[in-house]
Structures are given as structure tokens and as C-alpha cells.
Amino acid sequence: MDVANENDRGGQGAGRLLSLDVFRGMTIAGMILVNNPGPSGNVYWPLEHAAWHGWTPTDLIFPFFLLIVGVSITLAFARRIKEGGTSRRDLYLKVLRRTALIYACGFLLAGFPFFNLSTIRLSGVLQRIAVCYFFAAIIFLNTKWRAQLGISIALLLVYWGLLQFIAAPGFIAGDLSKEGSLASWVDRVVLREHIWKGGGRIYDPEGLLSTIPAIATTLLGVLTGHWLRQPREAYEKVAGLFVVGVVCVVIGWIWNAWFPINKALWTSSYVVFTTGMGLQLLAFCYWLIDIKRYKRWALPFVIFGVNALAVFVLSGLAARLMNLWKLPRMDGRGGNLQTYIYEHLFASWAAPAGGSLLYALLYVLIWLGLMAILYQRKIFIKV
Numbered sequence: 001m002d003v004a005n006e007n008d009r010g011g012q013g014a015g016r017l018l019s020l021d022v023f024r025g026m027t028i029a030g031m032i033l034v035n036n037p038g039p040s041g042n043v044y045w046p047l048e049h050a051a052w053h054g055w056t057p058t059d060l061i062f063p064f065f066l067l068i069v070g071v072s073i074t075l076a077f078a079r080r081i082k083e084g085g086t087s088r089r090d091l092y093l094k095v096l097r098r099t100a101l102i103y104a105c106g107f108l109l110a111g112f113p114f115f116n117l118s119t120i121r122l123s124g125v126l127q128r129i130a131v132c133y134f135f136a137a138i139i140f141l142n143t144k145w146r147a148q149l150g151i152s153i154a155l156l157l158v159y160w161g162l163l164q165f166i167a168a169p170g171f172i173a174g175d176l177s178k179e180g181s182l183a184s185w186v187d188r189v190v191l192r193e194h195i196w197k198g199g200g201r202i203y204d205p206e207g208l209l210s211t212i213p214a215i216a217t218t219l220l221g222v223l224t225g226h227w228l229r230q231p232r233e234a235y236e237k238v239a240g241l242f243v244v245g246v247v248c249v250v251i252g253w254i255w256n257a258w259f260p261i262n263k264a265l266w267t268s269s270y271v272v273f274t275t276g277m278g279l280q281l282l283a284f285c286y287w288l289i290d291i292k293r294y295k296r297w298a299l300p301f302v303i304f305g306v307n308a309l310a311v312f313v314l315s316g317l318a319a320r321l322m323n324l325w326k327l328p329r330m331d332g333r334g335g336n337l338q339t340y341i342y343e344h345l346f347a348s349w350a351a352p353a354g355g356s357l358l359y360a361l362l363y364v365l366i367w368l369g370l371m372a373i374l375y376q377r378k379i380f381i382k383v
Contacts, residue, residue, distance in 0.1 A: 013376045020068060020075075026064075032225060036319055038358070038359030068282075074140060074229065078229060083094070107127070119193045123206040124206055156268035178264075183210045184202060239283075303368060307374055311371050314370075323336050
């Protein structure tokens with residue numbers, strides 16, 4: 001998000017990697033698409049999360065974003081440190097301020113519009129981004145790349161050890177079920193009424209213990225930023241990203257046999273696997289956009305990428321408001337603005353899953369148009 005968008009704005013600065021904005025914009029567009037299906041209840045499987053173990057394309061979106069957050073931490077802070085004029089105290093204050101603002105945006109989305117503080121969810125996508133940004137930025141400011149790599153590996157191994165060898169009360173060690181995993185138990189005990197409701201309050205997909213490996217995902221992005229800052233030929237950088245990406249995918253897939261790939265638990269195999277996939281996509285974007293200079297196709301993603309925080313928050317708030325706007329359905333039953341649009345534009349001629357996808361695409365396009373206005377006026381909302 002905009003916390004990860006410090007490599008200049010609006011396509012202007014020297015040495016800018018436009019591919020980062022494009023990659024960021026892809027992930028935001030993907031988030032909006034999968035978060036806002038039509039109300040038919042039918043969704044094509046690539047647009048749903050895996051039921052538990054395993055993965056779908058949707059499960060790649062969030063770790064891709066954290067990877068980009070990490071990349072941009074390196075690009076942003078390394079430049080400030082190199083240029084001088086910013087004290088270490090000011091850098092820490094900037095990290096704290098951004099962390100607080102991102103978490104506040106997540107809290108706003110979780111509670112809007114009623115803000116029932118007794119049950120409001122304390123975790124969530126933006127809340128996890130805030131925490132991961134904080135720890136990754138602090139680690140970056142106080143360590144070199146070798147230590148950052150060591151910390152990343154240590155976090156993944158520690159998390160694997162916790163879930164494999166420590167049993168949640170009433171369950172056995174190594175239980176990775178929704179109810180029996182140590183991570184799920186910790187969320188139930190600590191978060192209590194503030195846990196995610198979508199899982200029946202059994203677990204939280206952005207819970208406490210699973211944030212440990214999510215920090216590792218962000219740190220792997222920090223390491224990717226170090227590689228992109230190296231004084232090497234562009235093709236060498238692309239090759240490095242692609243090769244390391246392939247290696248990570250293979251390692252993650254092998255590890256999956258003992259520690260299943262699982263987005264809700266954010267397992268260590270999931271971290272390595274999704275990082276590998278993300279590095280390969282970033283390598284492709286870098287090659288196509290920053291080396292081959294094929295840019296025109298990417299403009300919609302740039303528009304999303306440079307105002308990522310704004311469009312994510314505003315689209316989430318708008319979706320909630322649409323559900324509050326009561327309108328009758330075509331059969332006379334109670335409905336809202338979302339069902340009204342879906343039934344009048346898509347339900348009469350499209351299959352339920354197809355209509356749901358078309359509704360989601362329309363929602364993405366509407367927000368693309370709104371963000372294009374900001375882009376044309378060079379308005380970039382950041383924290």
C-alpha cells in the first residue's frame with residue numbers, strides 16, 4: 001500500500017521501478033475483485049480461498065502484497081539513509097506513525113458503520129500489514145542483509161516448531177486442523193470475542209501466532225529490495241529474481257509434504273512457496289516494464305498502485321454502505337443496493353457464478369475510474 005510506495009510518485013523520479021507500482025496495483029485490484037463478489041453465493045474456484053490446506057490464485061494475493069511492502073521498505077529507507085538529513089529518531093517516528101495509521105484504517109474497516117467495541121475484530125488485512133511493516137522496518141533499520149536473512153529463516157523454523165511440537169490444550173502436537181492448531185487456540189484464548197466471525201470464531205486467518213511467519217514474508221521482500229539496489233545489470237537482476245523464485249517454489253512444495261501450504265495458518269511452506277511465486281511475477285513485470293518498456297497495458301495497475309491504501313479502504317467502506325442501502329429484490333423480498341445492481345444487470349442473463357464475477361469486475365472498474373481522476377490530478381494519498 002502507500003506505506004510501500006516510496007519509490008517516487010506518478011512516474012517521475014530517476015531510478016524508479018515502475019514494475020513495483022504495477023505489481024502493487026495488481027494485488028490491490030485482485031483484493032477488490034475477490035472481496036466483492038456478487039450476492040449469488042456462487043464464485044469460481046480461483047476467486048475463493050482454499051478451504052484449508054492447499055492454495056488457489058486468491059491465496060497468493062496477500063503474501064504478494066507483503067512482499068512488495070518489504071521491497072519498498074528497503075528502497076525507501078535506504079535512499080533516506082544514503083541521502084542523509086533524516087535522523088534515526090525521525091525514521092523511527094515515521095515507522096510508528098505509519099504503523100498507527102494503517103492499523104487505524106484497518107480498525108475503521110472492521111468496525112464501520114456501527115463500531116460495536118465489545119466484538120469488533122482486532123485483526124485483519126490492514127492490521128497485519130501494519131504489524132509486519134513495523135517489525136520489518138525496525139529490523140531493516142538495525143541490521144544488515146545477512147542478519148535479515150537469518151531472522152527470516154529463524155522465524156519460519158520457530159513457527160514450524162511451535163505448530164509441530166507444542167500441543168494446544170485438548171489436542172495433540174502437530175494438529176493443523178481449524179480447531180486443533182496451536183495458532184487457532186491462541187487466537188481463541190487471546191482474541192476471544194474479537195476473533196474473526198467468518199470461521200465460526202474457531203480461528204482467525206490474520207491471527208496472532210500466524211503473524212510471525214507473515215513478518216518473514218515481509219523480510220523476504222526486504223531482501224528482494226537489497227537485490228534490486230545492487231549495481232548489477234538489469235537482466236542479471238531479473239535472472240536472479242526468477243531463479244530464486246523457482247528455488248523457493250520447489251522448497252515450499254517439498255516442505256508442503258510435512259507442513260502443508262495453508263493461507264489461514266500462514267504456514268512456513270506457504271511463505272516460501274508464495275514468495276517464490278511472487279518473485280517470478282515481479283521478475284516478469286520488471287523485465288516487461290522496466291527493461292522492455294512495454295508500459296501502456298500497465299496503466300490501470302499503476303493507477304491502483306499509487307493510491308493503493310485509499311482505494312482499498314474506500315472500496316471496503318463503500319461495499320458496507322451498499323449493504324445498508326435497503327432496496328426490494330425483484331421477487332419482492334428485502335434486499336440492498338448490491339442485490340439490486342446484481343439482479344438488474346446480471347442475474348437475468350448470466351449464470352450465478354458468471355454474474356458474480358461480472359459484478360466484481362464492474363466494482364473494480366468503477367474504482368479504477370475514480371482513482372484515475374486522482375491520478376490525472378496527481379493526487380496521491382499516503383500515510
